[in-house]
């Protein structure tokens with residue numbers, strides 16, 4: 001599968017330009033930036049889910065079309081709010097329902113959990129359910145919106161390991177949107193740093209983390225790794 005190359009992705013509302021970036025996703029790209037930098041808008045633009053009043057101008061090339069629920073899987077930010085608490089999980093499974101039990105097993109869950117209501121599952125289990133749902137249509141690209149920030153550090157590590165293992169098995173690309181550089185570093189090969197809707201720098205994860213080209217990236221890395229056990 002070839003790369004997804006977005007030479008230009010612009011998001012506007014009236015004449016105001018919110019996002020104006022370019023990026024390439026080969027295997028896995030982390031789009032990193034502070035709150036309000038335009039990460040969620042970018043994901044929503046790719047998914048065709050921009051809020052009312054916003055429009056996108058996109059020049060992207062890939063050997064697959066971008067279709068939500070088919071070639072694009074989406075893992076939202078918070079597993080606790082992603083599903084309705086009052087409906088059994090099996091009744092919230094919309095795409096590829098025949099694969100629900102199989103996908104639950106793929107993410108290491110007992111298919112019996114499909115019969116439960118979301119509040120009867122732990123945060124980690126819920127996150128796995130949401131990932132299983134997103135992968136049920138065998139997407140070419142999985143879009144992840146800070147999927148681990150609502151989880152504690154141990155669970156975050158488990159989810160990252162699971163995603164890497166699933167990627168090896170199922171061969172999808174990942175676009176991981178986050179302000180958490182340490183998790184991004186564990187999950188992605190490459191990184192694009194954005195600020196106020198503009199690219200500050202991009203490149204191989206290791207290179208950018210060890211030799212950031214911009215002061216902004218340097219500060220972001222330092223803030224991120226302060227009080228962390230990472231870099232061991």
Ligand SMILES: Nc1ncnc2c1ncn2[C@@H]1O[C@H](COP(=O)(O)OP(=O)(O)OP(=O)(O)O)[C@@H](O)[C@H]1O
Pocket residue numbers: 018033034035036037038039040041042051179
């Ligand atoms: N529905 C909306 N209406 C008006 N402005 C919006 C809307 N959604 C986003 N914005 C604005 O667009 C900019 C980018 O927002 P976006 O949600 O993409 O940021 P983000 O990088 O995902 O932030 P966070 O990490 O806090 O989720 C911000 O200035 C935000 O205020």
